[in-house]
Amino acid sequence: MTAEDGATRAQGGGRSGVPMRADARRNRERVLRAAEDVFAEQGIAVPLDEIARRAGVGAGTVYRHFPTKEALFEAVxxxxxxxxxxxxxxxxxxxxxxxxxxxxxxxxxxxxxxxxxxxxxxxxxxxxxxxxxxxxxxxxxxxxxxxxxxxxxxxxxxxxxxxxxxxxxxxxxxxxxxxxxxxxxxxxxxxxxxxxxxx
Structure with a gap:
């Protein structure tokens, strides 16, 4: 099972329970995939900026989906x-x-x-x-x-x-x-x- 599977079982659901737009859902999945790789390599000490860079998104996009690094880590x-x-x-x-x-x-x-x-x-x-x-x-x-x-x-x-x-x-x-x-x-x-x- 991937991190995105464990993080959100309801397809496309955001933190508020409102379905996300397709582009927002894609960005969330990119962040989770990048975070899974980076956390596996470096652990929780890795900066969020590095995860954003690997995902090809801005830091603001990461924060919109995961308000803290700990929340992203738990999702992974x-x-x-x-x-x-x-x-x-x-x-x-x-x-x-x-x-x-x-x-x-x-x-x-x-x-x-x-x-x-x-x-x-x-x-x-x-x-x-x-x-x-x-x-x-x-x-x-x-x-x-x-x-x-x-x-x-x-x-x-x-x-x-x-x-x-x-x-x-x-x-x-x-x-x-x-x-x-x-x-x-x-x-x-x-x-x-x-x-x-x-x-």
């Missing part, structure tokens, strides 16, 4: 989180709840290591909302279900909660960022996963 992250949610939902049906949880953990670390926007969102997630409140709540509900399923199966330590999992993902992401060899990155993820396994 919403699309990424929808993809993670689809993965988590698929893994809920896995025959082995422990394997499902650890697959999700490894996948999320790898996705965030390749996407600075996701990495920044994870770092700030205690005070950050993943897109709409509904998306945010649904995402963490899926994480809870994967975690509790793995704990009931005896695969994950029973004293861990989702805040612990988030902190461990962030810690693992920082470790993975220190290496360039994919095999070493996989090994670091496995070391972190071992620390969550039930003894």
């Amino acid at each position: 992250i919403a699309g990424r989180v929808e993809v993670l949610m689809a993965d988590a939902d698929r893994l809920r049906a896995h025959d082995d709840p422990g394997a499902a949880f650890f697959q999700f953990f490894a996948h999320k670390v790898k996705q965030a290591s390749l996407n600075k926007a996701l990495s920044d969102a994870l770092e700030a997630s205690r005070g950050f909302r993943y897109g709409t409140q509904e998306t945010h709540d649904s995402f963490w509900r899926l994480v809870d279900e994967l975690l509790t399923g793995a704990q009931r199966a005896g695969a994950v330590r029973p004293d861990l909660d989702r805040d612990d999992v988030r902190a461990l993902i962030v810690g693992c992401l920082r470790a993975v960022d220190q290496v360039t060899d994919p095999a070493k990155a996989d090994r670091l993820i496995e070391v972190m996963a071992d620390g969550m396994r039930a003894k």
Whole structure:
């Protein structure tokens, strides 16, 4: 799912709910596509002027659709989180709840290591909302279900909660960022996963 899919499900709807003109809709989509690329490369610290330049529009056009950089960032992250949610939902049906949880953990670390926007969102997630409140709540509900399923199966330590999992993902992401060899990155993820396994 793209950022524009996650940001606006109602086709062509603006912030006020009034359908946008075709040119305004095209500009919004150009801004979202550019923002998705730039945030993935540089994270939330990137200036809005750079996003406007990449989109081929003026800064005023960006502000008309997204009043703050944080609003634009949330719109972009919403699309990424929808993809993670689809993965988590698929893994809920896995025959082995422990394997499902650890697959999700490894996948999320790898996705965030390749996407600075996701990495920044994870770092700030205690005070950050993943897109709409509904998306945010649904995402963490899926994480809870994967975690509790793995704990009931005896695969994950029973004293861990989702805040612990988030902190461990962030810690693992920082470790993975220190290496360039994919095999070493996989090994670091496995070391972190071992620390969550039930003894």
